[in-house]
Amino acid sequence: MRRVMDIDLRLLRVFVAVAEAGGYSGAQTTLNIGSSTISLHMSDLEERIGFRLCDRGRHGFRLTERGRLAYEEIKRVLTTLDDFTGRMAGLRKRLAGKLLLGMVDCLSTHPNFPLTAVIRRFNEMDNDVQIELTVAPRMELERAVLAGHLHAAIVPYLRPINGLAFRPVFRERHELYCGQGHPLFEAGATPISRAEIVDYDFVVRAYNEQFDLSRFARARTPATVSSMEAMLVLLLTGGYLGLLPDHYAQDWVARGLLKRVYSDEFGYDSPHMLITATAAKAPVAVSTFISLIDAHVAEVPTASG
CATH class of the missing domain: 1.10.10.10 (Winged helix-like DNA-binding domain superfamily/Winged helix DNA-binding domain)
Known part of the structure; x- marks a missing residue:
C-alpha cells in the first residue's frame, strides 16, 4: 500500500x-x-x-x-487534518478549519438554548471556519466526541464518562403529557394519583428506557420511540401518556392538541451539558467556540425551560 x-x-x-x-x-x-x-x-x-x-x-x-x-480511520485522519489547518490559521490569528458540533433533537425551542446565539457571535468574528451540526441520539453523540468525529455536542447528562468533559449549559423540565381524545385530557390542573395514571398506556424512550420504566412502574408500555419528535406524534394520537420537555410541548398545548397531566411523581429536570474530549488538544476555532458557550451560559439565567 x-x-x-x-x-x-x-x-x-x-x-x-x-x-x-x-x-x-x-x-x-x-x-x-x-x-x-x-x-x-x-x-x-x-x-x-x-x-x-x-x-x-x-x-x-x-x-x-x-x-x-x-x-473510522480515514474520518479520524481527516478531522486531524482539519484541526491542523485550524491551528496553522490560529498562528496567523485567523480562525479556520472545521467546527464539528452535535446536539440531541428538539432543543431549539428552549429559551436558554445557546447554539443560535453563540454561532451568530462566532460568525461575527473574522473566520474561515466550516461549521457542521449533527442531530443524533445522546449515546451516538458521546461516541462521536470520544472518537474525535465531533469536537463538541450538547446532550442530556446522565453520568460521568471517562474521556469526556462536561460543561453545564441549561436545564430542561420534562412533564407528563397526553393528546386530545385521551381520557385524561379534560382532567384539569388538579394532581392525579399515580394509581389512576398507571392504568393508561405509556410511551417509553428507547434511549432512556430504564429510566422511563422505573418512573412508570406497573404501567403498560406498548409503544417505544427513539426521538422527541416520535414521542410527540404518538401523544397527539390521544392514545398514550409520555414525557416531553415543557418548551417543546408548549406550542401544541397552546393549540389545544396537547395537555399536561398534573402529577407530583413524574416530572423531572434534565441537566444538559456541552461535552468535549479531555484527551484532545482543541484547535483555536473549537476553543473559541467553547469560550463563547461559557460566556453565554454566564449571561443567561439557569432556570429550566
Whole structure:
C-alpha cells in the first residue's frame, strides 16, 4: 500500500461521503459530481490501498468489514487534518478549519438554548471556519466526541464518562403529557394519583428506557420511540401518556392538541451539558467556540425551560 501522503485527499473525502450517504447516488449531492465519477474515484482509492471498501449489487450498498474500519480511520485522519489547518490559521490569528458540533433533537425551542446565539457571535468574528451540526441520539453523540468525529455536542447528562468533559449549559423540565381524545385530557390542573395514571398506556424512550420504566412502574408500555419528535406524534394520537420537555410541548398545548397531566411523581429536570474530549488538544476555532458557550451560559439565567 502507498503512503498516506501519496493518496489524494480528495479520494479519502469521496469515500467518507459515500459511506455516510449509504451509496454512490446519495453522495452525488454532497460531492456535486456524478455517480460515474464517484465510481472512478472509489476504484482508484481501492487500487491504491489494496483492498475492497464496499460492495454494490442487487442487495444494495454496504461497506465491507475492512471498509468500515477504514472509514473510522480515514474520518479520524481527516478531522486531524482539519484541526491542523485550524491551528496553522490560529498562528496567523485567523480562525479556520472545521467546527464539528452535535446536539440531541428538539432543543431549539428552549429559551436558554445557546447554539443560535453563540454561532451568530462566532460568525461575527473574522473566520474561515466550516461549521457542521449533527442531530443524533445522546449515546451516538458521546461516541462521536470520544472518537474525535465531533469536537463538541450538547446532550442530556446522565453520568460521568471517562474521556469526556462536561460543561453545564441549561436545564430542561420534562412533564407528563397526553393528546386530545385521551381520557385524561379534560382532567384539569388538579394532581392525579399515580394509581389512576398507571392504568393508561405509556410511551417509553428507547434511549432512556430504564429510566422511563422505573418512573412508570406497573404501567403498560406498548409503544417505544427513539426521538422527541416520535414521542410527540404518538401523544397527539390521544392514545398514550409520555414525557416531553415543557418548551417543546408548549406550542401544541397552546393549540389545544396537547395537555399536561398534573402529577407530583413524574416530572423531572434534565441537566444538559456541552461535552468535549479531555484527551484532545482543541484547535483555536473549537476553543473559541467553547469560550463563547461559557460566556453565554454566564449571561443567561439557569432556570429550566
